[in-house]
Amino acid sequence: MIFQNTRAFAQELDQQDTLSGFRSQFHIPNIDGKKQIYLCGNSLGLQPKTVKNAVNQELEDWANLGVEGHFKGKNPWMYYHHFLTEKAAQVVGAKPVEVVIMNNLTANLHLMMVSFYRPTKSRFKIIMEGSAFPSDQYAMESQVKFHGFDPNEAIVELFPRAGEHTLRTEDILAAIDLHKNELAIVMMGGVNYLTGQAFDMKAITEAAHLAGAIAGFDLAHAAGNLHIQLHNWDVDFAVWCSYKYLNSGPGGTSGVFVHERHANNPNLPRFAGWWGHDEKSRFLMKKGFIPMEGAAGWQLSNAQIFPMAIHNASLSIFVEAGMENLRNKSELLTAYLEFILSQFQEHLSIITPKNPIDRGCQLSIIVKENGKKLFDYLEQNNIMPDWREPNVIRMSPVPLYNQFEEMYQIGQVLENYFKN
Numbered sequence: 327m328i329f330q331n332t333r334a335f336a337q338e339l340d341q342q343d344t345l346s347g348f349r350s351q352f353h354i355p356n357i358d359g360k361k362q363i364y365l366c367g368n369s370l371g372l373q374p375k376t377v378k379n380a381v382n383q384e385l386e387d388w389a390n391l392g393v394e395g396h397f398k399g400k401n402p403w404m405y406y407h408h409f410l411t412e413k414a415a416q417v418v419g420a421k422p423v424e425v426v427i428m429n430n431l432t433a434n435l436h437l438m439m440v441s442f443y444r445p446t447k448s449r450f451k452i453i454m455e456g457s458a459f460p461s462d463q464y465a466m467e468s469q470v471k472f473h474g475f476d477p478n479e480a481i482v483e484l485f486p487r488a489g490e491h492t493l494r495t496e497d498i499l500a501a502i503d504l505h506k507n508e509l510a511i512v513m514m515g516g517v518n519y520l521t522g523q524a525f526d527m528k529a530i531t532e533a534a535h536l537a538g539a540i541a542g543f544d545l546a547h548a549a550g551n552l553h554i555q556l557h558n559w560d561v562d563f564a565v566w567c568s569y570k571y572l573n574s575g576p577g578g579t580s581g582v583f584v585h586e587r588h589a590n591n592p593n594l595p596r597f598a599g600w601w602g603h604d605e606k607s608r609f610l611m612k613k614g615f616i617p618m619e620g621a622a623g624w625q626l627s628n629a630q631i632f633p634m635a636i637h638n639a640s641l642s643i644f645v646e647a648g649m650e651n652l653r654n655k656s657e658l659l660t661a662y663l664e665f666i667l668s669q670f671q672e673h674l675s676i677i678t679p680k681n682p683i684d685r686g687c688q689l690s691i692i693v694k695e696n697g698k699k700l701f702d703y704l705e706q707n708n709i710m711p712d713w714r715e716p717n718v719i720r721m722s723p724v725p726l727y728n729q730f731e732e733m734y735q736i737g738q739v740l741e742n743y744f745k746n
């Protein structure tokens with residue numbers, strides 16, 4: 327499509343957008359009576375309007391039923407995680423048995439590492455992207471130390487070539503091959519939080535398996551953003567949070583994927599808790615842990631009803647819209663923002679890959695001079711991107727609630743800024 331930098335053209339794209347109606351299902355931040363142009367869905371997604379009733383329902387059941395809410399509530403708490411499984415599985419391209427919603431992201435990453443990182447003297451290395459989100463760095467480092475290995479030897483961080491901002495897939499695959507005899511696990515993001523680069527999870531998984539290693543992904547910036555096919559890509563495990571693109575509120579719950587082939591593997595060690603125990607005999611309170619089949623067998627604790635009520639309401643929107651439709655719009659919306667930003671090439675550059683298959687919705691921008699000043703100007707003009715030290719502005723137009731016309735308006739504000 328040939329884009330135009332005019333309001334009429336942007337409005338035309340909004341009119342043709344079959345998903346445009348979803349915007350009205352969200353609370354858009356309102357500053358002095360003006361709707362903000364919100365570009366922080368990569369950090370904290372906006373609140374779906376359905377969330378309040380979903381939470382109120384559980385508050386009422388608690389108020390009216392007390393402990394009996396576990397069985398007599400409208401959505402009995404006893405079975406609560408079941409209500410989310412099918413929907414979450416759809417969002418990440420998995421079978422329901424492969425998915426469970428529980429805990430928080432970093433906790434789940436550790437639980438997965440307990441099961442899947444089983445280093446030996448000869449196979450102990452972890453390949454991860456350099457400059458990964460700090461929590462992932464700390465998690466990997468502490469896992470390595472926990473097993474008595476030296477992080478400097480065990481963790482192989484991959485960095486872009488000199489003069490480049492993002493990793494080449496060929497270099498990732500070559501590194502996996504290079505370390506194949508010592509490699510225990512490849513643990514990467516689905517989308518890098520800083521550059522917005524989407525990794526080729528299918529190719530990386532294939533290469534990891536060929537090397538005799540496990541492939542795990544942190545989908546914090548990928549779930550609800552990319553059209554993911556975890557089952558078909560043969561990924562071993564994945565974890566993600568619900569509060570970024572999945573719009574499920576600050577500190578929201580998290581998701582876990584464990585591939586079906588591990589569903590009933592008795593040799594996988596795990597840290598167990600009563601909620602992972604076979605549901606049929608859980609309340610016999612007997613000695614001897616018998617795990618639930620699949621990802622559900624990794625649960626520790628009884629369901630966190632309130633964050634899950636939010637997440638359940640939000641997941642329904644994703645199921646209704648369809649990840650494939652969302653992704654199609656997302657590619658166009660981000661391409662349009664990229665086009666708008668390209669008008670200001672002399673002042674800024676985009677470090678996110680150009681090819682849509684190598685990115686999600688986010689564009690990461692480096693401003694040639696004084697990026698923080700531009701960031702502040704955008705905020706003063708009712709545009710909410712986010713700022714990452716030392717010099718990156720991230721803009722993440724989200725297909726559920728952002729509009730093409732907003733991208734045009736961003737261009738107008740930038741024009742005012744740079745002409746001064």
Ligand SMILES: *Cc1c(COP(=O)(O)O)cnc(C)c1O
Nearest residue numbers: 430431432459461519544546567
């Ligand atoms: C957002 C994010 C986190 C945050 O972890 P929490 O446990 O949810 O606080 C961790 N890793 C990555 C890659 C992230 O993007």
